[in-house]
Ligand SMILES: Nc1ncnc2c1ncn2[C@@H]1O[C@H](COP(=O)(O)OP(=O)(O)OP(=O)(O)O)[C@@H](O)[C@H]1O
């Protein structure tokens with residue numbers, strides 16, 4: 198159906214941190230991760246709290262300079278690009294749903310969803326954004342401000358924003374963490390649809406057993422080491 | 427929704443934060459602009475005093491304290507009642523190096539009908555005068571007739587009205603422009619009028635030592651030194667040649683005024699400097715705190731694809747709008763504080779004070795606003811730079 202395959206690839210990816218307290222003051226949050234993500238597949242990363250999942254996701258998104266290793270999106274070496282190039286590439290091709298709150302609190306829900314599209318002078322398309330808000334059951338909140346929203350609603354705004362951005366890669370950090378069962382199913386179906394019907398690269402960090410049911414591949418993070426399940 | 431609208435939305439939708447930063451900036455602009463206007467007015471006052479004096483040497487009666495009373499005339503418009511015989515004028519003109527010599531006669535009024543304070547009446551000789559005549563000519567081009575007077579800007583009498591002095595009616599023919607000195611409460615007339623007024627004053631027993639045979643008297647003779655002559659030497663020659671008189675260099679007369687003026691200007695300049703330094707530090711800290719509090723918000727913009735420069739541009743625009751608003755507000759507040767209270771500032775400083783011309787005020791206002799704009803820009807540029815040195819991934823895990 199699709200004539201080509203897009204690939205996000207990590208090679209010997211490591212991130213070392215200095216801890217100010219404790220004995221092991223020099224430790225790896227992620228160590229030697231090799232990972233290849235192809236378009237059309239859903240990959241799920243699980244693992245205990247503090248095992249390095251968020252760090253891995255930031256590394257893959259070009260948001261955190263690795264201590265060692267490389268990240269490639271097709272033939273672009275992310276960390277070899279300059280800031281302007283990397284930022285533009287992220288805006289065009291990588292949609293990130295970070296852990297925690299990520300709405301600009303001076304913008305309405307709809308404006309937040311439109312934000313990535315306006316970053317490089319593009320035309321805002323509120324109708325298309327509203328379709329995604331509706332798909333996530335929050336279209337009635339379009340004019341609300343983030344401060345008025347619940348945690349689960351904020352989560353869904355971030356998801357709608359990433360979907361409206363229409364990138365090639367979707368990286369979601371515990372996207373269903375604050376959601377009820379019904380919304381969890383709805384969100385996971387949307388991600389799967391993005392991979393299968395829209396040929397995107399989808400990576401979900403999740404503790405949810407249900408997420409595993411939607412996954413093509415499952416990895417486990419354990420103390421910074423990425424293992425195939 | 428456009429990205430360029432984001433800074434304005436950030437400002438209007440967080441009014442508390444915006445107001446705090448704007449007020450801080452306004453305080454800076456207020457002190458800088460207000461202080462600059464006052465310093466400028468003091469400098470203007472001294473310059474106008476020098477210009478009004480217009481002479482190199484002043485020859486005065488040798489009586490004690492005449493120098494002191496002359497300074498009082500300059501600043502408060504009061505003078506002692508000491509006189510020279512008019513013949514002294516001839517003696518002055520005999521001295522080599524004297525270019526022009528113009529007599530003036532002073533007479534303090536009783537409380538005139540016009541004014542709450544005594545006014546100083548100054549008789550000039552229109553034929554020889556070079557000190558006040560050019561100034562009077564700015565307001566009144568014709569020859570002063572007998573019993574005509576020209577009034578300083580703070581004498582409360584209008585052109586066309588009569589001004590009663592020692593029970594005599596004089597006609598106000600012109601008002602003078604402001605100088606910020608004691609001359610603003612003076613009344614000018616020709617020598618004939620002056621002699622009539624002196625007689626009237628003498629009849630009331632106000633003045634003394636006026637020659638009985640009606641010979642004219644003068645209070646001071648203003649001397650302009652001829653080209654090529656040294657002011658100091660001419661001054662010494664005058665002191666040797668003219669009896670019962672002291673010749674003083676005009677510059678030395680003003681040094682006392684200029685010294686205290688320099689003192690006040692320096693104090694104000696120092697204060698402005700301190701306020702600047704303080705405000706710069708406070709603003710930098712305020713911006714740093716504000717931006718630190720918003721690290722995650724900025725990291726989200728980076729996550730959505732804003733480059734460092736684009737984000738810096740947004741931060742700069744927001745800071746520029748804030749500091750522009752604050753600067754304009756501060757200048758407006760300063761104008762409300764300084765201009766209506768000019769008289770109060772002047773009397774409490776006891777120095778010549780001449781409010782700068784509107785054009786210059788505008789220039790100072792623009793310079794102040796520009797400066798606050800620059801500080802805002804600098805503060806945000808600095809904060810943006812610090813922010814850009816860390817990966818967005820680090821800021822994203824903060825305060826989630
Ligand atoms: N900037 C940093 N400096 C020092 N240590 C850090 C830093 N960022 C992360 N860490 C540490 O790295 C480890 C991995 O963090 P990470 O956020 O990737 O874990 P996680 O798997 O996402 O956990 P959770 O499931 O709780 O979100 C943690 O032990 C954390 O304390």
Ligand SMILES: [Mg+2]
Pocket residue numbers: 250251252296370
């Ligand atoms: Mg995490």
